[in-house]
Amino acid sequence: MSTGKLTLLLLCFCLLGNYALGQKKNAAYQYHIKRATSAIKIDGVMDEAAWQRADTAADFFMVLPMDTSRANIKTSVRMTYDDNNLYVLAVCYTPGAGPYMVQSLKRDFDFQKNDNFIFFIDPFDARTDGFSFGANAAGGQWDGSMYEGGKVDLSWDNIWSSSVKNYGDRWVFECAIPFKSIRYKKGTRNWGINFSRNDLVNSEKSSWTPIPRQFPTAALAYTGTLVWDEDPPVASSNISVIPYLLGGLSKDFEKGTPVSWRKDAGGDAKVALTSSLNLDLTVNPDFSQVEVDQQVINLNRYELFFPEKRQFFLENGDLFSNFGYSDIRPFFSRRIGLNAPIRFGTRLTGKINKDWRVGVMDLQTGEATVGASAAQNYGILTFQRRVFSRSNIGILFVNRDATGSTPASGVAGSAYNRNVGVEYNLASSNNIWTGKLLGLKSFSPGVKGHDFVAAGHLQYLSKYWTLYLQDEHVGKNYNAEVGYVPRSGYNKISPLILHNFFPKSGAVLIHGIQLSSTYYFDEAFKRTDNESILSYVITFRNRSSLSFSGLDTYVKLLRPFDPTNTGQGSLATGTEHHWNTADVQFVSKPQNVFTYLFDASWGGYYDKGTRLSLSGQVGYRFQPYVNLTLNTTYIDLHLPLPYGQNSFWLVGPRADVTFTNSLYFTTFVQYNQQVNNVNINTRLQWRYRPASDIFIVYGDNSIPSPFTVKNRQLVVKWTYWWNI
Template identity: 25%
Template sequence: MGYTSRSYSILLLCILFLSFLKSFSQEKKTIEAVRIEEPPRIDGILDDPVWQSLPAYGNFFMYEPGNEGMIPEGYASEVKMAYDDKAVYVAAYLYDPQPDRILSQFSQRDEVFVQADYFSVALNTYNDGINETRFYVTSAGTIGDAIRGQNNFDFSYNVVFECKISKDDKGWYAEFKIPYNALRFPEVAVQDWSVNFYRRLVRENQTHTWNFIKNSVGQETQYNGLVTGVRDINPPVRLTFFPFAQGVITNFDGDTDANLSAGMDVKYGLSDSFTLDATLIPDFGQASFDEVRLNLGPFEQTFGENRQFFTEGTDLFNIGRIFFSRRVGSGPTGDVGTLDDTEIVENYPGKVNLLNALKISGRTKDKLGIGFFNAVTEKTYATIRDTAAGTTRDVLVEPLSNYNIVVLDQQFNGNSSVSLINTNVTREGHFRDGNTSAFVFDVADKDNNFRSSGRAIVSNVNNFDGTKTGFLSELDIFRIKGKFRYRIGHDFSNSTYDINDLGLNFENNFNNFVAGASYQIFEPTQWFNNYRFELTARHRRRYRPDVEIGNTLNLNTFFVLKSRFAFGGNISYFSKDDDYFEPRVPGRFVAFGASLGGNVFVSSDYRKKFAYDINFGYRSYFDTESRQNTFFDIEPRYRFSDKFLMILSSEFSFREKDFGYVDNTETEIFFGQRERVNIENSIQASYNFDPYKAVDLRFRNFWSTADYTEDVFFTLNEDGTLTNADYDISENDPNANFNIWNLDLSFRWRFAPGSEATLLYRNQIFNFDSQSTLGYGESLRNLFDQPQQNTLSLRITYFVDYNNVRGLLNKDS
């Protein structure tokens, strides 16, 4: 029997209705923030009268592992939102049909991705689809905060806010107070804000969001719901102080030193949108130790930033990647000059003291981000001793230096931005100065089908021999929508590009091309929650002379089962590679043979008390049968309880028949064949008394050898090949035995919002010699024969809000 016209009409109406429902479900929700007179008490118990009077907003959507599916029965979530002239308040009702099974691992501030559920508020006070401030709390009461930007997620951002939780037989609850000194927003009568709320259920391996996020299109920041009702805010003065005092006792090789220091960090709201951060007389004595390694390569060894002032709120200054904060206060840039025959360098300082630093940043109502950074370092001297006369003299190796950054970042369309950045380093007197300017863009179409990003950078270095100007450009075009995606790109630099006064670049003089494609699922299948394949091809060339350097082809894979067991790996082919940096002589290169290799890894379910990560890799070179690299990493972890977690890690690396630079004379460049072994063992352990107090252990031992005892040496030919040669190691022995030991044991106590006390014991031992044939045990015994440095330090930081002090003074008066 055929369909009648009435049947067709009904069918058409059903289709239209379903389409309407689908489009309706993806529209942005709206939540009304209600102005209140009496703020709630922040204790996690949502029995305050204000919460009883406000409307609740629920009906969360599935976000991970996929958008499809309904929220399981019993896991409903509801939120309420209020504000006054001091803060924004949020209440979250997080129901759970089995509250006794909620995972609740304890951790400390910002450690929110542990085996505990979490709830987060993603607040965008500009409603620009890009910038969010996220406030987290876990089901164990740990709080965290982060800045989410266009291409970054920065947990080094820290502000002072309050959040407490409670639990009962229906689930758990969270209560937030977010002061305005933790936010930046335009000075307008009616605020245009947006928000989303995230609920992570670790036990169920799911994430729910209040407003729907289509996980295969665009960025999640573009899917926030709207906030209405926020108007006529009269926020208090945004002025906070973080004074600190620190005492340090150090013992090294029988000598004991004691030192007391004090300083202060200041945050001042220049307006509702702009904030000044300053550090006065800083002391970074409790920054984490650097993971130093044996460096046999042609480039300097660099480390991540551990100083809080240079990691917190620096998202604007990191645009364009021309700011490397470790340059500020790093080693001196000068040298001691020519020495007499009887003179030696008795002391050459490893770092330069920072006198003060400040940064100003914010964003206007027209979405223009503005940033200014300044730091000043003091004069630094090396000590020269005349061994014959017994006298000493000081040589200036780093003058008074000024570091500046200016940033302008215009965002638009909720997914795009263009930026201008300038960095400048001015050193007093006849020392090197540097200036770098960059134009950066990241632009996507409105429907998030394609994105194009790039940067153009001009560097200028003023040295004794005049000014040197360099240029770098990058351009990438991406398809960013759907399961199948691809990219093409081009990178260029001339031979005089140099940003190393306040930035970091290892290589220049290149003209490279890249193309890639990927396939990824966004909805779980019968077996997998997610999997991804990515193929990338690179063609590398020199700019001058225009010659091919090498080509690479790389395939990456990643799979996650529904049981949360992950595995994957990569396989890559490297063609013959002409390395122009390893010889350490301009214009010369060494040819490394083609190779094939890869790695495989597995990662088990962290929800279980015992879990592990294992990684195995291998690479074989075609130029010689015996040259190969092998590495193996294993990282078991055990969660003894919700309070105590220990992670062990061992990494083994073996390079057989490796070769590299040894020495050069005016006429010859020497290379040597070596056997290289790296073994690194580390321990991370944390006992958390509660979300405010913890004892942490961090230990690392790194051992590395470079063994040239087979006495196989070469001279480098003009065509990059090597010829066997004799080399006398009596004056320059390349054999290396490197062993370093670091141990940090600390007690952290966050005794009040924004206030913290840290007691740290640090033990360090280091040894470097030429006994490359020693085994690991023998090298470790020799390490303990070296003098040890033992340091005990106590640092106390206290948070002071100007408004609280003013209130107390007014009461007293």
């Protein structure tokens, strides 16, 4: 980043500092919670005396399709508590007897495709992080940890119970959240709270507090206040032990090896050092039940990104993984345990008080099973300090050290890689202004100079306008071996402008025009590539959408590149390529049991070639038990010799069957023509008690034609969550 641009960004952030100091927007919306006067049974029936005494939160505000009136669909919420649990009951009224719109009984459903009720808890009232719970109208549960002021990580999982009961004119959600399952500060009587309702039949999304339509109902900047009548109970002994036992077999048909039998054991432990600070321990962790990644046809010049799905890395994971940008991540947990078993690990995360968050993680791996590399130790330390109303300053240190000897040499490894960074995250009190300033430096043996990162962005988001500007500098020697930084040695600038229009009537709810560009330069500020996109997006009142885009692309190759990624030869370094592309996309309304998405693009490609890309998704649900989807991508490339014509299919049918809200079956098949592989992954999960599961997982990989099995594996895994 140039000195002038950095100075301009710093000046903007300083001027916005006072703006960020504003008071909580919806502080006047208060819910006074009282201790329960009777026992609560979680059955969806409001017949306990405690519910009759509880206050009621009602008269929700409409967020979609418009944010200028009260909701048409009525919802009322009551809360109470005892020594062990926080209780929430929501009565979701409907104009008729249904049918309700739900995908299935599967946990962590798609918010946009389900009639649901969800609430958001901010125990520190810091408007930056918290927890979310809820259910759809069929009883499928939703839970997640919240970060960055309104994002929900649905991979977070913990113990709680709920029930949904359907009546002729309403459905009722009732739940119990153990105080042991959430993190909060002892003696804090004011929490952030909000309730959200999504009603697909009537195309209405509503919220207890008023929220501008450009923000999600999860936006913690717009929560009300949960006022306790006394200090929230402190969970007594809060230690959980989560052991697992695993048995399985696998066979590699390509190598012709005999069947390999696997027997394994390990587990995790969670120790609440305080009500808001948690210590996690893991020994010999196993992640065989984690869902497989969704494949893509890879025509990229740089490494693809796939998100973390392993449970150990998820709670408060934003402290570590959200430092930086999507393509500048100094820490990426999927680097740990890549082709190497994790032997043990420990992690301390949580809040010290309202303003301070901390994260410390240390993991030890064994020798790599591929590449004969030494065992490694990974240490990560991060602190986050809230400033102004919702902004924060973060510090991150990442260290990787070889701790063993490689099988090949027998010599103790001494290689290391370290990263240190600081960032300032701006978030105004009303969320209209957001931004970031980032600085990073890496340390590697024998490397000096050009090993730092300076980046920043600033965004203005209102109902009518979105203005965005991002600037990045990544030195050519910057090295984040435990991170995800697919590109180095560049300067980047990315502006965006969007304007929305709101018709007063008719089928169109909102339409807008957007122009965005991404320009890359080398360290001497000579252009290397850029892409500009002009789009027109239409959202209809029934929540379907249609968009048209035109793209202008220029690339000057900085290294040899095979434009088919199939090993047919590479275009030379320094060659220049320029083309245009037209794209259209349509997404159907989510209310139907049959849904679909279609995207088509056609234009130029490398070496004066052409590219046709068609992708789509169709889905059908047999409510509430079966959800069927089919993802399909077809790409056709026409290039000069030696490449010629190349076409690739990626077909991914998937079936999710939820027999109950605790018994799930998933089958996911992926045929990828580019890599000539068919992958099958099936998983049966029985949640026989809260947060305790039995998994049966089968997977195989095959060559489609002539059909030849490459490998197969079957795993049975048992886990048990034991609260001591």
